Amino acid sequence: MKVVLDTNCLMVPMQFNVDIFSELLRLGYTEYLVPFAVIKELENLAAKSSGRNKNAARMGVALSQKCKVVELSWEAEHAKDADIIIENLAAREGAAVFTNDRALKKRLSSKGITVIYLRQGRYLETTKRDL
Numbered sequence: 001m002k003v004v005l006d007t008n009c010l011m012v013p014m015q016f017n018v019d020i021f022s023e024l025l026r027l028g029y030t031e032y033l034v035p036f037a038v039i040k041e042l043e044n045l046a047a048k049s050s051g052r053n054k055n056a057a058r059m060g061v062a063l064s065q066k067c068k069v070v071e072l073s074w075e076a077e078h079a080k081d082a083d084i085i086i087e088n089l090a091a092r093e094g095a096a097v098f099t100n101d102r103a104l105k106k107r108l109s110s111k112g113i114t115v116i117y118l119r120q121g122r123y124l125e126t127t128k129r130d131l
Contacts, residue, residue, distance in 0.1 A: 002095035003029040003116060004086050005067060007041045009098040010034070010060030015052065016121045018100070020065065022100035023124040027116065029096065035089055037082040043128055087113070096126065 003024060012018050024032070042064065045057035070089060083104045090097045096114035099105060105115045109127050119125040 001029050002031040002093050004033045004035070004090045004095050004097045004118070005038065005064075006084065006086055006097065006099035006101060006104065007038050007045070007060070008094075008100045009116075009118075010038070010042060010055075010063050011056035012058035012100070012118055013063065014059040016118065018118065018122065018124075019125070020063075024116070026097070027126060028059060028114070028126060033089060033093060033095060034064045034067040034069050035082065035085045036069055036071040037085045039069060040051070041082055083107075098124070 006021075009020060012020055016026070019110060021032070024030075024084060041060065042057045042060040046054055046061060049057060072085060072089065083101070086097055086104070089095070090108065090113050091111070096116055097104070097108050098116040099108075102119050105127070108115050115127040115128075116124050
């Protein structure tokens with residue numbers, strides 16, 4: 001199964017010491033998609049942040065190399081909101097979305113898109129049972 005990764009989820013390993021890829025595999029997800037807009041957000045955070053956030057963003061960029069980076073030509077050029085790109089990519093690919101963004105989780109769930117999120121700072125959980 002496919003999952004689209006959000007900016008904040010790629011920072012989880014550094015912030016919470018959780019191996020997101022092992023957890024995603026445990027849930028049955030084997031194909032990881034990252035929109036190019038997410039990579040850009042991580043690079044901007046790494047450049048502008050300091051301390052733990054800077055390190056987490058740098059690690060997120062490195063972890064994105066384990067994923068298939070998807071550049072959506074029209075959206076990458078015109079959409080300013082990475083959340084819209086994530087939502088459209090998930091709908092197009094029939095993929096779940098891994099995010100901890102509360103507003104995005106609510107919007108995705110209302111559209112029937114499975115959401116994966118960090119639970120209790122230790123493991124991942126889904127809003128739906130895909131298995």
